[in-house]
Structure formats: structure tokens, C-alpha cells
Amino acid sequence: MSDQIRLDKWLWAARFFKTRGLAQKAIEGGKVHYNGGRVKPSKAVEVGARLDIPQGWARMEIEVLGVTDKRRSAPEARTLYHETEASAERRQQEAENRRLNNQIMQPPKRRPDRRDRRDIQRFQRQMSDD
Numbered sequence: 001m002s003d004q005i006r007l008d009k010w011l012w013a014a015r016f017f018k019t020r021g022l023a024q025k026a027i028e029g030g031k032v033h034y035n036g037g038r039v040k041p042s043k044a045v046e047v048g049a050r051l052d053i054p055q056g057w058a059r060m061e062i063e064v065l066g067v068t069d070k071r072r073s074a075p076e077a078r079t080l081y082h083e084t085e086a087s088a089e090r091r092q093q094e095a096e097n098r099r100l101n102n103q104i105m106q107p108p109k110r111r112p113d114r115r116d117r118r119d120i121q122r123f124q125r126q127m128s129d130d
Helices: 007-013 020-028 074-080 085-104 114-129
Strands: 050-055 058-064 081-083
Touching: 007 020, 007 074, 058 085, 081 085
Parallel strands: none
Antiparallel strands: 050 058, 058 081
């Protein structure tokens, strides 16, 4: 392990992003925050730093526990960081909300036929006229 590792390389090694280029784009796009602020991909990662990282639908708030530039297996990569309790609870709650929302929103049993499409178009015209 070395002590001066770029943020984009660390995110790749810790398996948050599939490629270093994707990590770099996320950092440059302002999606990854280092100690609460935007940074450049070349920022040196330090042990104890707090990162806010997008992960699909959710965001992870983590604390850096280790620094390396080698991409290893997922179990080894998880030893490089620790997710905060609040972040884990929030991600779990958001996942539960998405699951419940998907249960409520059932797809239609069949495709709309000609009559249904006319009703839909009539409704849309009424909504745009109001």
C-alpha cells in the first residue's frame, strides 16, 4: 500500500466504478464529494476522509479506512472503507420505498385498443386545453 493515490484510481480499486474513466467522469461531473466538497480526479485520498458516492439509485456516505491502487476482490475492496450507519439506513429505506412503489404501479393487463387510444387522446386534449 502506498500513501499518495488519486481519488479516481482509489474509487476504481475500491470497486465503486467499473473503470477508472467512469470514476473520473463522475468526479468531474460533481457527483462524488470529498469531505463535503467537489474535487478533481487527481485529489490525493487520505485515510479518514469522508466520501459521498452515487451508487445506482442511492448515494453512499463512506469513510476511507485504507488506501491502495491495486484492484482486488470485492471482499478485500470492502476493507478499504466503512459506510456510515445513517447512509446504510437511508439506502435500505429508499430500497423499501422503491419496492413498495413498484407493487402499487402494476402494468396494464393488455395493450390499449383503438377505443382506449381515442379515450386517452381525448383526455390529453382536455388536459392541454385547461
